[in-house]
Amino acid sequence: MANSSSWQHVAKTAQDLRDASISRIHPSVPDVPSGLPANVTGIPKHLLTTDEVLITETSTEGLVSSLASGELASTVVVNAFLRRASIAQKLTNCVTELLSEEALSRAKYLDDYLYEHGNPVGPLHGLPISVKEHIGMKGKGLNGGFVSWWNHKGQDDANVLKILWQAGCVFYVRTTEPQTLMHLETSNNLYGVTVNPFNRRLTSGGSSGGEGALLGLRGSCLGVGSDIGGSVRSPSANCGLYGLRPTSYRVPVDGWTATMLSEEQIVAVIGPLSTSLEGVKLFMKTVLSAKPWLVEPSCLPIPWRDGEDHLPTRNGKKLKVAVLWSDEIVKPHPPVTRALKEVVHKMEGIPEIEVTTWNPYKHDEAWEIIASIYFADGAKEEMEAISGSGEPWRPLSKFIIQENPYVKHLTIEEVWYWTSRREQYRRAYAKVWNETAISAGPKGEPEGMVDVILAPVGPGAAPPLDHAKYWGYTSQWNLLDYPALVFPVSKVDPNIDKIEEGYQPRNEKDAFNHQLYEPEQYRDAPVSLQLIARRYEDEKLIQAMEYIRRKVNLPFTDFV
DSSP: OOTTSOHHHHHHHHHHHHHHHHHTOSSOOOOOOSSOOSOOTTSHHHHSOHHHHHHHTSOHHHHHHHHHHTSSOHHHHHHHHHHHHHHHHHHHOOEEEEOHHHHHHHHHHHHHHHHHHSSOSSTTTTOEEEEETTBOOBTSBOOTTOGGGTTOBBSSOOHHHHHHHHTTOEEEEEEOOOGGGOOSSOEETTTEEOEETTEEEEEOOSSSHHHHHHHHTTSOSEEEEEESSSTTHHHHHHTTOEEEEOOTTSSOOTTBOOTTTTOOSSOOEEEEEESSHHHHHHHHHHHHHTOGGGTSTTSOOOOOOTTSOOSGGGGTOOEEEEEOOOOSSSOOOHHHHHHHHHHHHHHHTOTTEEEEEOOOOOHHHHHHHHHHHTTTBTTHHHHHHHHTTTOOOOHHHIIIIITOTTOOBOOHHHHHHHHHHHHHHHHHHHHHHHTTOSEEOTTSOEESOOOEEEEESSSSSSOBTTOOOOOHHHHHHHHHTOOEEEEEEEEOOTTTSOOOTTOOOSSHHHHHHHHHOOGGGGTTOEEEEEEEOOTTOHHHHHHHHHHHHHHHTSOSSOOO
16 A cells, blocks of 8 residues: 555545446435434345346346246346445445446357357356455455555466356446454455445444345345455345355365465365355356366365265165254353254254254363464564555454463464364364264264254354354364355344343353343344354265255245
8 A cells, every 4th residue: 555545535535436336336226314214224125126136036047047048138137236236335335346348248248159159158157246446356356454554466377266157157346345354354554444235333243244135135146255263254144145165175265365375274265155055056156167176276176075975875774963052261141042942943843953052062162272373473564564555454453463361473393283282182072973873884983973063153143233242153164174064043032032130141152142132232133153064975964954954844934
């Protein structure tokens, strides 16, 4: 950033460019009403045409089918999503830039190709896809949430975007992220705060919170986010979406930006957010079908194995689901516990599913380990990036760095120590999982183990702004590098989800979370859960989710 530019001037420039990109949408987008209600999810329907509403509320798989057949033109679909994304920005502040000219040019090319050749370009032909800002696009800004990085530009398209492009998609919008990329909310000094469309008093989540708010308002059907501590799952949960944190080194990541970009102690991943489970599956299948390991050698050469049945039900055995009711550090709020109970009650009535309890194994130690190696340089790069512009520290940047007792500059020997602790913990957790087996195979391997864990995504629904301070329900699985899939269940209902009177908190963190819960404050907030599998069982995880969703008839309420 030029020294002559104040951070406020840079922020105004960023917002002016975003607003100018919205002004170029045609037909122009009407203003949203003044005096917005807390829940704004119903507003776009009144500002769009009937056809635009129908298109933007169609599932990912439904759009792909209609686009491939020519029933819908990509130019029509893309313009509908551009207009709805513009409205989503006005309602939740979730967009950094609309790419209307490039997107409509690309859509026209795809429509012409289908007309001339009679077949689609690829499995994502004509499908609009939204992208979190720090996942690079050639020649476009790449600031990662820092004002001082405003002039940074993508040198090339990120590898994952190249794959999606080759599969026929259209990139049309880029979305907000927090300062440092290390919040479970989305707040930075370039664009401000992104709020939750179901309840604007609450956060959309983070750090892929722009994606969460945009998809929650159906300004996108499939988005690209990232996750190092819950950054795909938090916004997916808060905004009633499906979101996958894949196992590391499956989805390519070259071409994104962040501080400590090459650290390997806790590996960040790219993952999809979608309005449908099929959208998540389509993303993974498309990316891995391109064999990303040939271009990005760190990716493991494991194709998407959806041709195999990974569930024990194929052999007449039961799907074994273990329920994590609480991590025994911070107790979930009543709406989350209700969602768990409702899903468990339904599963217990299904003969093909066995439900058991998952006892958390030293989840407090897991946080100590992961918090100690998130910032191995003592957060030096984050502090330099913030001080480089003179921008103020956002509240949750202070929380995760300045107020985090585990943040310190580690020596090489200390990095080795904490990495060893990580591996010891992973071995211990694997042992706990193995001990759920009911028999042994011919070579002594455990059989009949728990297949998946059902757990909260957080200790409540979407928290009030600047209060998302408990990471344990998501970062736990980053430390273990387990794939985790979020799915929507219900919404907060103050008439049902009463405060638990007389509860005695276990500790300071539990007390902080307990006092946050006021039922009316959380009205209409989506309540979601997550399903977790072991490392590199991503395909099994999605198959288990498909099976449970079909048997249980999830979700239990509508989200559009």
